[in-house]
Amino acid sequence: MSIKLYHFIVSGPSRGALLAARTLQVPIQIVEVNTFKKENYKESYLKMNPQHCVPTLDDNGFILWESRAIACYLADKYGKDDQFYPKDLQKRALVNQRLHFDGTSLNVKMRAMCAPILFSGATDIPKPLKDDFNITLEFLEIFLSSTKWLAGDNPTVADTASYATLSSILAVGWDISSFSNIQRWVKQCASLPGAEENDEGARAYGEAVKSKLK
Numbered sequence: 001m002s003i004k005l006y007h008f009i010v011s012g013p014s015r016g017a018l019l020a021a022r023t024l025q026v027p028i029q030i031v032e033v034n035t036f037k038k039e040n041y042k043e044s045y046l047k048m049n050p051q052h053c054v055p056t057l058d059d060n061g062f063i064l065w066e067s068r069a070i071a072c073y074l075a076d077k078y079g080k081d082d083q084f085y086p087k088d089l090q091k092r093a094l095v096n097q098r099l100h101f102d103g104t105s106l107n108v109k110m111r112a113m114c115a116p117i118l119f120s121g122a123t124d125i126p127k128p129l130k131d132d133f134n135i136t137l138e139f140l141e142i143f144l145s146s147t148k149w150l151a152g153d154n155p156t157v158a159d160t161a162s163y164a165t166l167s168s169i170l171a172v173g174w175d176i177s178s179f180s181n182i183q184r185w186v187k188q189c190a191s192l193p194g195a196e197e198n199d200e201g202a203r204a205y206g207e208a209v210k211s212k213l214k
């Protein structure tokens, strides 16, 4: 009986799923899949996940990918209480809203800036993309103006996913000095179980991007 996470430490989504597992204290066996070396295209991996992305969870034969779906599944199945992913309909809906904000805005916009540098030979980030990302951060700043964590008084799957994303761009050197709520929240997240491990991967991501910037 083992729960495996096919994981690449450089990948924000992969770190997001692992950070959720660490916060929930779910024992996880990590299987490294280095996407820079195209290990995610091996036949055995494609058989399990034809979408060839990391992370992928194997919970005793139950296979699941999409980092946020993995985090929610782990919280529902292994959470000792329902704080990390509430069962109450409206509390959960708010967590889902913040979680989807990460999945459809924060992370997507960060990738739009960094993927061309990592994979397509770009050497700088176009100003419109930078401006757009800062607008997204303004929303995050507003969310954090009324609550300690993204969706209330305690950390949830929305925080672990968003922190995995934000820590990557912070490691690239993004300036958040004008966002005081985000700064406070980043400090809180840095004390979550598993945050150090996340930050190590974020630094690797940051170095990979910075090494290709002009």
Ligand SMILES: N[C@@H](CCC(=O)N[C@@H](CS)C(=O)NCC(=O)O)C(=O)O
Pocket: 011, 012, 013, 014, 035, 040, 051, 052, 053, 054, 055, 065, 066, 067, 068
């Ligand atoms: N929405 C997905 C994104 C997963 C994703 O794109 N992972 C990247 C690494 S950050 C990957 O595996 N890229 C290689 C590929 O898709 O072939 C999630 O949150 O799990």
